[in-house]
Amino acid sequence: MANPELPPDDLPVLGLDADDTLWENEARFHEVEGRFRDLMEPWADGTTTDSALLATERANIARHGYGVKGFVLSMIVTAVELSEGRVEGRWIGDIVSWGHEMLDHPVQLLDGVTDALDRLGTTHRLLVITKGDLNDQMGKVSRSGLADRFWRVEVVAEKDEASYAAVLDRHGVEPSAFVMVGNSVKSDVLPVLGIGGRAIHVPHTTTWALEEPDPVAVAAAEFPTVDRLADVADLLVARSAGRPS
Amino acid sequence: MANPELPPDDLPVLGLDADDTLWENEARFHEVEGRFRDLMEPWADGTTTDSALLATERANIARHGYGVKGFVLSMIVTAVELSEGRVEGRWIGDIVSWGHEMLDHPVQLLDGVTDALDRLGTTHRLLVITKGDLNDQMGKVSRSGLADRFWRVEVVAEKDEASYAAVLDRHGVEPSAFVMVGNSVKSDVLPVLGIGGRAIHVPHTTTWALEEPDPVAVAAAEFPTVDRLADVADLLVARSAGRPS
Numbered sequence: 001m002a003n004p005e006l007p008p009d010d011l012p013v014l015g016l017d018a019d020d021t022l023w024e025n026e027a028r029f030h031e032v033e034g035r036f037r038d039l040m041e042p043w044a045d046g047t048t049t050d051s052a053l054l055a056t057e058r059a060n061i062a063r064h065g066y067g068v069k070g071f072v073l074s075m076i077v078t079a080v081e082l083s084e085g086r087v088e089g090r091w092i093g094d095i096v097s098w099g100h101e102m103l104d105h106p107v108q109l110l111d112g113v114t115d116a117l118d119r120l121g122t123t124h125r126l127l128v129i130t131k132g133d134l135n136d137q138m139g140k141v142s143r144s145g146l147a148d149r150f151w152r153v154e155v156v157a158e159k160d161e162a163s164y165a166a167v168l169d170r171h172g173v174e175p176s177a178f179v180m181v182g183n184s185v186k187s188d189v190l191p192v193l194g195i196g197g198r199a200i201h202v203p204h205t206t207t208w209a210l211e212e213p214d215p216v217a218v219a220a221a222e223f224p225t226v227d228r229l230a231d232v233a234d235l236l237v238a239r240s241a242g243r244p245s
Numbered sequence: 246m247a248n249p250e251l252p253p254d255d256l257p258v259l260g261l262d263a264d265d266t267l268w269e270n271e272a273r274f275h276e277v278e279g280r281f282r283d284l285m286e287p288w289a290d291g292t293t294t295d296s297a298l299l300a301t302e303r304a305n306i307a308r309h310g311y312g313v314k315g316f317v318l319s320m321i322v323t324a325v326e327l328s329e330g331r332v333e334g335r336w337i338g339d340i341v342s343w344g345h346e347m348l349d350h351p352v353q354l355l356d357g358v359t360d361a362l363d364r365l366g367t368t369h370r371l372l373v374i375t376k377g378d379l380n381d382q383m384g385k386v387s388r389s390g391l392a393d394r395f396w397r398v399e400v401v402a403e404k405d406e407a408s409y410a411a412v413l414d415r416h417g418v419e420p421s422a423f424v425m426v427g428n429s430v431k432s433d434v435l436p437v438l439g440i441g442g443r444a445i446h447v448p449h450t451t452t453w454a455l456e457e458p459d460p461v462a463v464a465a466a467e468f469p470t471v472d473r474l475a476d477v478a479d480l481l482v483a484r485s486a487g488r489p490s
Contacts, residue, residue: 063348065380069314073341076321080338090330092337096322103308134379135310135402152415157380170397170415 013151013173014124014236015192017182018137020204021229022117022128023144024108029071030206032098036075039091043082053078054209061210065157067133072099103136107144110204116229117149123236125151129167129180131159131187159187161194168195181232186213189223200232201225258396258418259369259481260437262427263382265449266474267362267373268389269353274316275451277343281320284336288327298323299454306455310402312378317344348381352389355449361474362394368481370396374412374425376404376432404432406439413440426477431458434468445477446470 019025033053040049056074057064064070075095079087120126128150130137137155141147152171156163168175178197182188189199190213201223226235264270278298285294301319302309309315320340324332365371373395375382382400386392397416401408413420423442427433434444435458446468471480 060345062384063345063380064314065378069309069318073314073317073344076337077341080334080341083334085333085335085338087334088330089325089328089332089334089337092321092334093325093330096318096325099318100305100308133310134400135308138402139307155379157383 009125011123011125012177012179013127013171014120015178015180015182015188016126016128016150017180017184017188018128018130018140019132020183021110021181021188021202022113022146023110023140026204026206026208028102028105029208032071032075032102035098036079036095039094040079040082043084043087049078049082052082056081058210065133066131067136068099068102069133069136071102072096103139107140109144109146110229112228112230114146116233117146119230119233120236121149123233127151127167127171127173128153129156129159129164130154131156159184159191161191164191164197165195168197179236181229183207184211184213185218185221185223186211189213190217190221193221193223199223200235202227202229202232256368256370257422257424258372258416259365260423260425260427260433261371261373261395262425262429262433263373263375263385264377265428266355266426266433266447267358267391268355268385271449271451271453273347273350274453277316277320277347280343281324281340284339285324285327288329288332294323294327297327301326303455310378311376312381313344313347314378314381316347317341348384352385354389354391355474357473357475359391361478362391364475364478365481366394368478372396372412372416372418373398374401374404374409375399376401404429404436406436409436409442410440413442424481426474428452429456429458430463430466430468431456435459435462435466438466438468444468445480447472447474447477 016022036053037046037049044052053074056078060070060074064073072095076092079092079095117126126149128141132155134155141153154167156167168178175196180188180192180197180199181202183202183204185201189201192199203225224235226232261267281298282291282294289297298319301323305315305319309318317340321337324337324340362371371394373386377400379400386398399412401412413423420441425433425437425442425444426447428447428449430446434446437444448470469480471477
């Protein structure tokens with residue numbers, strides 16, 4: 001079902017988020033947050049632990065960046081603070097080992113992703129744009145078994161207008177010809193609309209507090225939402241046929 | 246002193262390492278390793294601590310990647326192991342704060358780097374290729390005040406032949422037309438020679454054990470070594486004039 005109109009190098013570029021768009025991610029963080037609440041029980045109740053961890057993550061995001069290693073460091077800082085330095089080293093060792101478990105975890109693709117990519121790849125060059133830890137993200141791409149389906153993979157430190165503009169410029173893609181697909185309105189939709197591109201929102205189950213978009217910006221933005229990655233191809237076909245989306 | 250022969254887009258591409266080629270890096274790690282030895286004194290002498298930390302780093306490099314956050318995690322794992330879990334949480338908190346200090350540290354350019362880049366930039370497009378933590382490396386480029394001098398900046402997870410080949414391909418640079426400059430024979434010289442490029446070694450004071458190159462590969466390789474980045478321009482001029490280097 002290759003597009004007969006265009007040689008592969010001329011196919012339009014479709015941007016794809018990775019975490020929670022192609023594979024599970026947030027759920028692993030939630031699971032470990034549960035263990036962390038249990039560990040902190042001698043010093044704080046679950047709500048206090050959750051708020052303290054989120055506050056630490058927020059205060060350190062510019063230094064830690066996104067990803068597992070920064071999350072582990074934030075848990076450690078929070079554990080030391082909530083316990084007033086009394087948490088034993090062996091428990092801190094456990095926190096690090098949870099991080100190792102997350103880093104080593106097999107990649108669990110979301111339902112229907114492989115088929116959806118196979119279909120999208122006949123009409124588009126697929127450009128993965130993900131943020132987080134470079135080493136971990138490239139490892140997940142490799143372990144996902146999907147690497148051959150991607151035209152390019154970009155890991156960026158932050159998904160804002162400047163980083164999207166830089167990525168598209170570097171790959172010779174006009175923003176007006178670019179569509180981004182992802183689960184985060186804040187990271188995958190709003191900044192792409194902001195530079196004159198288009199975006200399709202594919203929500204996942206949960207959204208991390210630091211990924212909550214500004215509600216005013218969301219209200220002012222227009223973008224389609226579909227249930228699953230498999231629905232993106234239909235939407236793109238409908239659009240290119242001039243039908244309203 | 247712009248090259249009158251070529252418009253900027255046609256200038257050859259010169260690759261530059263960043264850590265310990267443009268600015269101090271390894272020295273900060275050494276300084277913190279000293280503090281870590283002191284912290285571990287109740288449980289291990291300095292030599293034991295150094296070996297244990299290096300073993301932890303080596304065992305975790307694929308998961309942790311390069312950079313400050315992985316270094317901090319390795320120190321924590323080592324502290325828990327050497328103390329058999331007895332190290333207090335407050336000391337682990339100190340280890341994390343050393344990491345934060347490293348991440349926040351002002352960038353200290355090596356002597357003569359700004360002038361050397363100004364000169365090299367008249368004859369080459371400057372492509373920084375560095376490995377480590379994406380967030381930290383991009384932050385250092387930004388804080389260095391040098392960003393405007395670089396054509397592109399690439400942070401890679403590992404500096405091996407495959408990653409150099411991918412970076413050059415992505416930027417449309419033929420390996421045979423590419424020269425890389427850096428302080429690490431293992432990361433900046435051998436893999437570039439391996440894909441048919443050239444490289445210039447600019448040694449820095451110390452080399453991390455995991456950056457020690459295979460001596461057999463070094464013996465078989467031919468590459469020039471200069472004392473300072475400022476000498477690279479002279480070497481390139483001498484070469485392009487056909488003089489032996």
